[in-house]
Structure formats: structure tokens, C-alpha cells
Amino acid sequence: MDDEGVVRLDAEYDEARLSAHFEALLAAGERIEPRDWMPEGYRRMLLRQIAQHAHSEIIGMQPEGAWLTRAPTLHRKAVLLAKVQDEAGHGLYLYAAAETLGVSRAELLDALHSGHQRYAATFNHPALTWADAGAIAWLTDGAAVVNQVPLCQTSYGPYARAMRRVCQEEAFHVRQGYDMLHALCQGTPQQKEMAQDAVNRWWLPAVALMFGPPDTVAGGADARTAAMGAAVTRRSMAWGIKRHTNDELRQRFVDQVVPQAERLGLTLPDPGIRWNEERGHYDFGPIDWRVFRDSLGDGSLVARQRLAHRVAAHEDGAWVREAVDAHAAGGGDWREAA
């Protein structure tokens, strides 16, 4: 056998051994760390998910951030500032987790800006009134918590650790959102109307888009869509990235939110919601995915605005980041102007 052949055989042998080690770690419920060997597909799936998650934190600052200057009391202004600040922090934790997979934050931001990587389409929904800030925190952060609690046990160590820090803060955001809506519901009839209107508009973006596509037929999708979703979910669960199907988490969210809405005295805009004694869960109406996707897709007006806002901030700040680099390098670039 020639040398090349020996090398190839060695590589195959190594790969099989490494792969067995990787599978053994997963089977034992241990965390995969950046230094560990991992299949390329695992790395790609993780990177995609963590990047999308990070981008969602950053783009998700926009709909609420737009209400910072208009928050109706100084207490609410402080609470909203702290929340938007937390989301920026979540973005940073998650970019740091993604960087352990060998891609820099600058590259990830470029991929966001160029549309190569996505963020949760939920945030392509416009925040039209002050009550939207409450509805976003209660419903979308509420959905995020349901998603993220199992991710604290995800198989990739840096991601699991980032999620543990994020989860504590998210739970707080949900309570604050609920509290904001609660205050509006105790106020004038118009205030309560504003709260109801915001909940009407944010319900579907939360329940549909925060959990990803349907991956069981129970999710109301046709068999083909469900099968496509299921294939991705199966892979992700086999690698211990996800622990539950999208539809399972969606159900968990609905079960949590329905009684809370009742306590607020608000209705959820789904006539199909009713307690199902047999299942021990709330039933809810099927989601028309196709129509819904189109309305909040990449080409929608708000999607364009979100990305344009983000790109403008990045481009306007380019000279600042260049200055930081030049200063850190200790060069005398600036002297030319003096």
C-alpha cells in the first residue's frame, strides 16, 4: 500500500474513533466542549441556531427600544431600559458562544447584515403602541423562556452556559411585561383597549414564530410540512441540541399563557382555545403558516426597516470601531490630521 493510502486509512480510523467518543459523551449526557471533536453537521447546526438566537436578541431590541423615549412613567422607562440592556447582553453572551465554533462576531454580524443569517421573524412585526412593549415582553419573552429552559441542558457546553444566564433574566422580563399590561388593564377603558389590541397583534407572532415550524401533525400543519420539520427536529434531538419538538414547546407555552390572559382580563385572538380534559392541555386553532410567513417574511416592510436600522447603526459606527482598532494598535494614524 502506498503512503497516501495509509494516511487515508488512518484518518478514517481516527474519525470513527472520534465519532464514537462524541456519541459516548452525548449518551452519557455530558457536555461537548469547544476542544472536543464534533461532526461537521453538528457544528453547522449549532452555529446556525446560536447565531440566529444572537441576532434575534439584537434585532429584538428594536421594537421595544423605539418606546424608550416615550415610556409613560420614569419607573417604566427605567424598567424598559434595563430590559433592552439585558437583551444586548444576551446578544453578547450568544455571540461569544458562537465564536467558540470558530466564527468571529464581525463575521456573524456581516452575515446578519447581508441577510445570510436570519433572526426570529417575530420581530418583523411592528410595535405600534406603548402596550406593544408589554405584549412583547409578556408573549415573546414568555415564548423565549419556554424555548430556552430546555436549552440550559443542551449538549454544547458554551451554549448551555450562555442560556443559563439568559434564562434568569428572561423570566424577569416576562413578569415585567405582564405587570405593564396589568397596569393598563386597571386603567381607563381606552388603556385596556390598547392592551387588548397589542395582545391581539402579538399573539400569533409569538405562538407561531417563536417556536419554529411545525414538526408534528398535531401542530396543525399538513403532513408534508410536518415531515420536513420533523426531520430537522429528529437530527437536532439526536445530537442533544434540542430536547423537545417545536409543537411540544408551543403547547407548553399555550398552556402557560391562557390562564395568565384570563387573570389579566384579556382574550387571546384564537376562538379555538379551550381546555381539553382528555389531553390535559388547551386546544388551540391551526396556524395558517403560508399566509403568516409571507406577511412577516424577509421582504416585508418591517423586515426591511429592521435590517436597515441595524445596518445604519453599524455603518455610522464604522469610524468609531476603526478608531478603537487604531488606538489599540498604538499607531500614529491620527497625527496626519494634526
Added chain:
Amino acid sequence: MSSTDTAAYALRLGDDALVLAQRLCAWVTRAPTIEEDLALSNIALDLIGHARTLLAHSGALDGTGRTEDQLAYLRTEREFRNALLLELPNGDFAVTLARQLAYSLYARLLYGELAASADEVLAGFAVRAAKEVEYHAMHATGWTVRLARGTAESRRRMRAGLETVWPYTGELFEEDALTRRLAAAGTGVNPAGIRESWEKAVTAVLADAELAVPAPSWQASGGREGLHTEAFGALVAELQSVHRQFPGGTW
């Protein structure tokens, strides 16, 4: 020392903090880096805290019993008493940072002295606030030097930022009958008395940045009497829009 004097004084300081916080809120999601989104929102959050304490104190002492929110949300443009520096439009990052530098170095000195105020609420507030503005001053100082000694463009912008805000810094140190009565009673700080220390502090930072202290050809004034810039009406309208939308509402 009349309590209405203390109320009027707390209102000036509170409005300074509130109006600057309002300006900084507009940076969030627009900063050059995510770290700066965090830093600027953090500073704004501190300033909102300062405004809340100061406005609540003012309302409690001025005989009207107004709350912090009634003062923030139900006064007209002409009733605000902040210095004009704080309401200037944000401009680019260098203009905002030049204002942060001027204000945070001033506030650090002001609160340092106010910690000895005869008014217990003001004294207690100042002890806490002085620690926070110390961080704001570090933030502004670091950026001033980095931008001045970064690239040719950042240096040009930093210099332009300083030149934009400098004519508005003199107002921070203006004395009037109110500050004289307060200083005499040991309740407030004589603003003219901290000017020299402020100039020293600013000169040291700008020396590090290898920039000259701007020599303003004119000095803005009027905020303490409620005579503001044209941009201020829009700031107040935005601040108060939701609150005023539902009179008698609960938030």
C-alpha cells in the same frame, strides 16, 4: 433656607439628569458597538434614577405635592430648568461623548460637594450619585482619548464634537440669586466655585488626548429660566406623548 428654594434647586439638577437620559435613550440600538448600546443605556438608567430622586424631592418641597411623574410628564417646555447643554441634539458619537465628558466631570464635582449638603435627602442622594457619575466620567474620558488618538477622522470628529458643545458648558457654572442663597445656607453648591476644578479636569483629559481646550466665542444661557432651544419642544413632546394620551390613566 426656604424649602421652595431647595425644591427649585432639586428641579434644576433633576431636569439636567432627565433630559440627558432622554437624549441617551435615543442611542440605544444605534450605537457603534453592542457594548456601547449597553454602556449608554446603563448611563441613561443611572440618570433616570437621579432624576426620579431629585424630582420627587422637588415635588415634596415645593408645596404642590407633585410626584416625579407629574413633574416629568405634565410640565410645559417653558417649565423645565435644565441647562441647554443637556438638550442639544445627539449629533454623532463624538458630539454625544463630548457632552458626556463635559457633564460627567461637572456632575462628579457637583455631587462630591453636595454630599455635604445640609439637606439630608440631597446629601444622601449625592453620595450615591457621585459613585455612578464617576463611572460615567471614566467612560467619557476613555472615549475622548481613544477618538482623539484613533484615526485622522475620529480625531477630526472629536475636535468638532468638543467645539459643538463647548459654548454650552459655561451655563453649568452660572450663579444666580437662588444658587447664592443655597450655597450660603450650605444646602446647595455654588456652581461658580467648582468651575476651576472642572477646567483643570477637562484640561488634563484633553492634554492626554493631545487636543486644545476649545475657546468658545460665545456662551449659551437661558435653560435655568426655561428659555430652551427650538429642538427642546420636540424632545418634551416625545417624552410626554404616551403619558398625556390617556389623562387619568394608570401605568
